[in-house]
Amino acid sequence: MVKILAVGINARFTHSCLALFYLRREIEANLPGSTVRILQCTINDPVYALFQQLTDEAADYLFFSAAIWNSDLVERLIEDLLQLSAGPMIVVGGPQAAVVGSRFADSPRVSVFSGAIETAGPAFYRDLREKKLAKSYQAPSFQAAGLTVASPYRPGDFSSALRDRAVYYESSRGCPFACTYCLSSVERGLYHKDLLQVREELAAILVHRPKSVRFVDRTFNDVPQRALAIWRMCVELGRETLFHFELAPDRFTEELFAFLETVPPGRFQFEIGLQSTNPETLAAIKREVDLRQAAENVKRLRRLETIHLHLDLILGLPFETAATFSRSVNEALAMEPHYLQMGLLKVLPDTELARQAEAYAYRWSRRPPYPVLATRWLEPEVLRDLYRLGECLESCVNNRFFVSLWRYLVRSGEDLALFFSGLSRLFLEQGYYFKAATQETLCGLLTCHVAGRADYPLCRELLIYDWLRCGHRFLPESLQQSESSFTELRDQVYRTLPGHVAGLFDEQGRNHFIRKHVFYRFQPQTLAVLGYGNTAAMAVLCFTAQREDTVQRHVKTVVLALSD
Template sequence: MKVVISTLNAKYIHTCLALRCLKAYAEPDYQLEMAEYTIKDPAMNIVTSLFEKEPDVIGFSCYIWNIEETIQVVSMLKKIRPELTIVLGGPEVSYDTKYWMERVPEVDFIVMGEGEESFKHLLQEIEGEQKYHFLFGTAYRKDGEVVISPPRPKFNLNEMNSPYRFAEDLSELGKRITYFETSRGCPFSCQFCLSSIETGVRYFDMEKIKEDLLYLIDNGAKMIKFVDRTFNIKRDYALEIFDFLIKNHKGCQFQFEITADIMRPEVLDFLNKNAPKGLFRFEIGVQSTNDATNELVKRRQNFKKLQRTVTMVKEGGKIDQHLDLIAGLPEEDYTRFKQTFNDVFEMRPEELQLGFLKMLRGTGLRLRAEDHGYVYMDHAPYEMLKNNILSFSDISRIKRVEDVLEKYWNDHRMDHTIEYLVEHTFSTPFDFFQDFGDYWEKQGWSRIGHQLEDLFLRLHEFLLDIDTEHLSVIEGLMKYDYFLHQKHKPRKVWWEHTLSKKEHSSLLKSLAHAPSLAGPSFESLQASEKELHKHSVTELLDFSLSHYLQTGTFLKEPEYLIVYYHTQTKEKQVFHLPLSSAKIVEA
């Protein structure tokens, strides 16, 4: 019996841990072939690839991001191979299972919940006596009717063979994200999350975890993402793994989902002291800072302790943080969500993800949708469209905030500029992103592409249009940010140069003859006038950028900005020269 297990990942760089767990448990009794695609792949290409594998049984792992594309593939496969046995599994079909069996008649079986034991047992029955009424955690058809069996008891994690050691994965370890689990389950009951349905947390054996991590690291893994819902729920357990990775990482990076308000200060002190910069990345779900909203969705959160954790991590300078918000939670209207956004942005996370509530099948919030007047998409991803206090118009406006936030904050293309705007120009950070987002939509820019220069030009146009105060200062910061994000000396800029070609040449000539004027670091370049012309850019700002970067305050003292680009290392050095030294231009 030829068995293929497949899924459609969101991106090529992603991998599906579920397939590997099924394969690890089924072997050696059944040899499962894994076949991964992406939701961007044409359905015909996927069907052709799977058809050529000549499977007898094919199983698909289903999620909100791939269910509709998977259904299309399943329908085509069944038309060309009616005898093919098709099995679905995964979180998207584990709830409202009868609906899926009726909606997709081409599907023969659905495996609900944890699939390792159920899928292997199903294969045994398909190959054997086909007594499907003996199966737990499975839906099947009998005499034209859908039969849903009782759930299977929780899987003993210690019976799992390693899902991380397949030979076919080795060549891709350095190119794709490896998903890794040390536990299953979640101790919390957040009503918008599928993890709330399963009670209790179970852990894999620590020694097996370490052995598998070492195997992945030694074989070239570059990014390992831990999928544990609350990685730090057990302090000593998390600390042991952190310590192990610090000692054995070999350049691999690791991402964790943590609950920030229960993170102990001593753990953070340990990480700030011992973790190499960039080794770890934390994903923290804040979702809302409104206590009333959190209570309605059964989410326990101490925001002050969360702030303490985020602040300690940020001050440590070792770990990037990705903070999540959800717009559309119960009883959080537009104004209150604005406060949530500002509360969280105040902490200046490296990345702030603004998402929108998805009414996931099986969650308490979906079951009680009428209580809050939720209207949402009929098909995945089931995103909410409005509720009793948040209109569709409000949602549309917040989506504009999300768009500009992604382009101008999360991508860190102009950090100095955005920091100035949210601190000195607009009433709150949210107001900047909202006003700019509304302007962006009005100009029709959301329907066309953009290059890096376009982002600067569009922000500049917006600031001009609203008659922004201190625009010359903002322009200076924008120029500085633009230079910082070039790997090579830029061939063009988006503004008119403040120095003429003659002034630029005179400045570089003077610096070549008297490099100490720009400081010891510039002098150490030992660059000739020709090299300066080839590798450097200059601008005259009407304020002291160096003073602002050091103190956060402005000094109305014009200053030359000089950036030198190293061709070999792709690094750049920034130098500042007060205009009070302007006599050198005439030298």
């Protein structure tokens, strides 16, 4: 009997490693009597504690899934394991298998498996059984093998290996794009599961009521009609589960939008790969995108306010200058996603981009995750400044803190790349790239940054509105002013508010309503910008204790008319 420990080292605890479950199924099917135990750890776990877990198992084989985010740690663990004169044989799979394996080319205990485990041939299982592994195995292409793939999960997984973790699921393999920077372009071809099979597999997963299911399809909506059918299954079968999809921004149909208008808030999360809005860059990386349609679609999705929208840009792509990347940032922010991720380009081994690197004068780290350091179009110091801009966006935009301020700046035509470049310098000067910044801290930095603007009074009130909509019952020091206080305004509300307001309170509940809620008096211009209509005089907004039924769950607000 062969005993195997399958090890996945994830980026965080809530993630899971789909490859391990496929490995378990294939090993048990092809080596009857063998046992496979799945061990999932994180890159933040203490190294010696991980080492102890691996050596305590007394397994015949350790299988590691190596990716760019964990391969350094996998290498270190293998190095330590090889220091012991006796121990298990080690098999490394995953996208970084060949790279990790090359570090141990002289060790008879380390073997590399490249490709999909479903296409492993009889020789691999024979060698496993006889405990005489070759140095490397290259599995045939999944598409070339003409195989089908089924979900590898079994009921017990959801109370053990998948408990409190995201469940990863694929309804297709392959990608319709051939982006030069991506490993998905190395193996061409697409495979789509039969929709009846998808329904059966989703039903088997969702009966366990997981918190989230993340579809790993590289472009989920490459066939819109198929995407719609699966979305309908998700809404029908998974009433308490959040579903995550990776989508192309220009592949939406009217039928898709019609259905999405019916999806309850918080059920779907979309990660949308924009990458760049520079046509020359998109052509160079072989990513065909209708930019006008993409922008229109993302804006339309945002107007639903029921689907969390995550938009991706990549810093360091070919032909991307500081000016074109700043334009990409501005055009992406104008689409108003909930989350804008500016990822730094990784020059991955075996990709077409890696082969073009010399022509593009790329300089990049030779260690995972292979971040770009400079390009023909971006000198190191310029790239660093743009990266800091992205980190500033991460802190300030990718949350629910300042939604109305960003919307105002976008709709007034602000150069937001320039705005955040200035803010990023303030972050750097005050050391906030190296320590956590709370919402209160960010309010202070933003107040300082907008202080000299002609529209400072409006920006300040928008910051106050955003702060209170997050449910706070006080103002941070940076937004306080001496001439008016919550207490004074509450007293005025108590004196002048009618005894009964339909839909809010009756005479018996009036005092409770006033005690429970927060009130603030805003200028007419601010109210108009916020969409409360034009008013001739200042009006009071009531920030209630109820939450909106939207993605960001801000508190509901009500305009109150008070007499002097």
